[in-house]
Amino acid sequence: xxxxxxxxxxxxxxxxxxxxxxxxYKKRYFFPHRIYxxxxxxxxxxxxxHRMCGMFVxxxxxxxxxxxxxxxxxxxxxxxxxxxxxxWHQQQLGKPGHVAYACLGVRGEDLYGLNYVxxxxxxxxxxxxxxxxxxxxxxxxxxxxxxxxxxxxxENNVKHFYSPIADFAIAQTDPSRTVRRELFERVYDGAV
Numbered sequence: 001x002x003x004x005x006x007x008x009x010x011x012x013x014x015x016x017x018x019x020x021x022x023x024x025y026k027k028r029y030f031f032p033h034r035i036y037x038x039x040x041x042x043x044x045x046x047x048x049x050h051r052m053c054g055m056f057v058x059x060x061x062x063x064x065x066x067x068x069x070x071x072x073x074x075x076x077x078x079x080x081x082x083x084x085x086x087x088w089h090q091q092q093l094g095k096p097g098h099v100a101y102a103c104l105g106v107r108g109e110d111l112y113g114l115n116y117v118x119x120x121x122x123x124x125x126x127x128x129x130x131x132x133x134x135x136x137x138x139x140x141x142x143x144x145x146x147x148x149x150x151x152x153x154x155e156n157n158v159k160h161f162y163s164p165i166a167d168f169a170i171a172q173t174d175p176s177r178t179v180r181r182e183l184f185e186r187v188y189d190g191a192v
Contacts, residue, residue, distance in 0.1 A: 009036045010151060014070045025147075029140040032070035035148035036093065038063045043089045045103035048114040051172055052164065055105045055112070062104045064152060066118075066145045068097040072137055076130060086126050088119045100141045102149055109159035113149060115169065116142060116187050146191040164188055 012020070014032045021027050041049075041061035049055035078096040081087060092098035100118035104111055118141045124134040146163075153161045164172070166184040173179055 009034050010148070011035075011069065025143055026140075029143045031068055031072045031137055031144070033099070033144055034067045034069050034097075035145075035151070036063075036065040036067070037152055038065060038093075042091065042101055042103035042115075043117075045105070045114055048103065048172055049105045049112070052114060052168070053105060053107070053112045053162070055107060060106050061114075062106060062152070063091070064102040064104060064145065064148050065091055065093065065098065066100040066141065066148060067092075067095060068099050068138070073097045075133060075137065080127060080130060081120075083127070086119060086123050088123060089117065099138050100145045102145055104149065104152070106156075106158075109157070111149075111153050111156075111158040111161045113161070113163040115172075116145060116191075118142070118145075122183065142187045142191040163192055 011034045012032060017027060017030045020030045039059075039061075040063055041058050042063035045061045045063070046058060049061060055061075073096060081092055081096045081098050084090060087098060089101070091101045099120050100116065102116045103114040105114055106112075118138065120134060121138050121141055124131045127134070149163075150161065152158075166181070166188040169188045170179055170181065170184050
């Protein structure tokens, strides 16, 4: 890849649900969304890039941010998306609807997925009033986020996209954190 464009976004509106379905996804996985591509390292990205693929250059790191849009966004109070106890990594860019993020590394024609996180879904138990609705609307967030990463690769003429499997992602996780294996298997193995 010779050059990657500056920060930008892509939006998938509610009227594209059938297209999403015909591409092989289940309709229940869909929600209208916007994907931002931001040229910056996300949380832990420098450490992960070094450990996972020997990358040391912060300028080679990107963050892919997933935001809910349209009618699904209006099912939740705006302040939910700014609750620092819930949205722990605080990657919402001052905008409501932040659902998940991924950190990516770019080297030549290769793209490396480093980590994929949804504080909203993974910490939903902290907001019991919205817990089941969060799970129902965003529980399969990783399919939508992964689609955004593949789009990033296609738009930037990436030849090889490397995404970690669950075992490798778990091995990179801070050993002091409790790891739910089934979550890693769903996110890292399931989306691919």
